[in-house]
Amino acid sequence: MKTRKLLAIMLAIAVLASFISVPVFADGHEGEVLETLGILIGPDEDGVTEDYLATTATRAQAALINLRLLGLEAAALAFDGTETFTDAADATEFWQPVLEYLKANPSVGWVGYPDGSFMPNAAITGQGFTKVLLVALGYEEGVDFTWETVMEFASTVGLTALAGKDDDDMDLTVEDLAVALVEALGTKTTAPTDVTLLTQLVIDGVIDE
Numbered sequence: 095m096k097t098r099k100l101l102a103i104m105l106a107i108a109v110l111a112s113f114i115s116v117p118v119f120a121d122g123h124e125g126e127v128l129e130t131l132g133i134l135i136g137p138d139e140d141g142v143t144e145d146y147l148a149t150t151a152t153r154a155q156a157a158l159i160n161l162r163l164l165g166l167e168a169a170a171l172a173f174d175g176t177e178t179f180t181d182a183a184d185a186t187e188f189w190q191p192v193l194e195y196l197k198a199n200p201s202v203g204w205v206g207y208p209d210g211s212f213m214p215n216a217a218i219t220g221q222g223f224t225k226v227l228l229v230a231l232g233y234e235e236g237v238d239f240t241w242e243t244v245m246e247f248a249s250t251v252g253l254t255a256l257a258g259k260d261d262d263d264m265d266l267t268v269e270d271l272a273v274a275l276v277e278a279l280g281t282k283t284t285a286p287t288d289v290t291l292l293t294q295l296v297i298d299g300v301i302d303e
Contacts, residue, residue, distance in 0.1 A: 124272035131292075131301050133162060133279075134272055147269035154189050154214035156223050157196060157204050159271065163230040163291075165300045166202070170195035179212035189214055203229055218266055220259035223274060224248045231291055232284030252281045 128134035129142040136142045161167045175194030182193045193212060196204040203225075206212040225235065225244050231251065233239060239247035245260045255274040259266060279292040295301040 124276045125269065128272050128275055133159065133275060133301070134268075147267065147272065149268055151218050151223070151266045151268045151271050152214060153212065153216050153218050153222070154185055154192070155268070156218040156226055156271065157214075158192055159275070160204070160226045160230070161192070161195075161202065163226075163295070163300065164202070165298055166195075173198070179206050179214075180210040181212060181214070185214040203235070218271075220256040220261070220264065220266060220270075221245055223266065223271060224253060224256050224260070227253055227274060227278040230278065231281060253278060 125134060125142045125147045129136070134142050136146050140146075158167065158170070161170045170192045173191045173195040175191070175198045178190070178194045178197050182190060185193065193214060196202060196212070197206070204212070221241075221244050225241070228239065228244065228248055228251070229235070231253075233247075233251070235241065245257065248254070249257060253274070255277040256266070256270065259270065279295075280290055283289060283291050283294050285294060289297070292301070
């Protein structure tokens with residue numbers, strides 16, 4: 095029975111790998127692609143517009159995308175915690191359960207700063223978002239890379255979209271995140287089944303086939 099189940103899983107992965115292909119995504123349409131996949135969601139009913147893509151990407155937005163890739167978004171949005179970051183009030187009501195969830199689940203990787211703050215409205219850095227993508231691919235900080243070697247390690251596994259944008263004074267736009275996300279979707283994960291992140295997200299049920 096176990097062997098039959100394993101063979102079924104392997105067959106499903108092979109089928110998915112045969113038709114889920116990121117290179118078919120046209121350059122310049124990353125936002126549209128990610129909106130269709132449900133990975134990038136606009137702030138209102140207008141969805142992922144050019145104006146939205148041009149805005150500065152914040153730490154709160156990057157954290158929510160991180161939760162979305164891990165299949166934890168619903169749990170975070172419904173969370174009702176008793177502790178939060180010291181500057182959580184700087185964010186709108188929408189972000190409160192998300193910040194409480196991150197505070198209660200440091201294993202996700204968003205532990206904030208030593209003073210207890212999170213800086214939800216601060217711009218996310220290229221280094222910070224690249225770390226998010228590495229973790230989504232299955233790599234571990236402290237095992238596969240360190241904070242100091244994030245960008246260097248990312249380049250060795252095929253993540254180069256944010257290379258040269260790791261300066262703390264260089265604010266990323268939402269479009270920068272979109273380009274980096276599409277690149278990551280076509281990158282192989284650390285899974286032994288040798289699949290891309292996009293295929294893995296379908297297998298995990300994060301993205302509907």
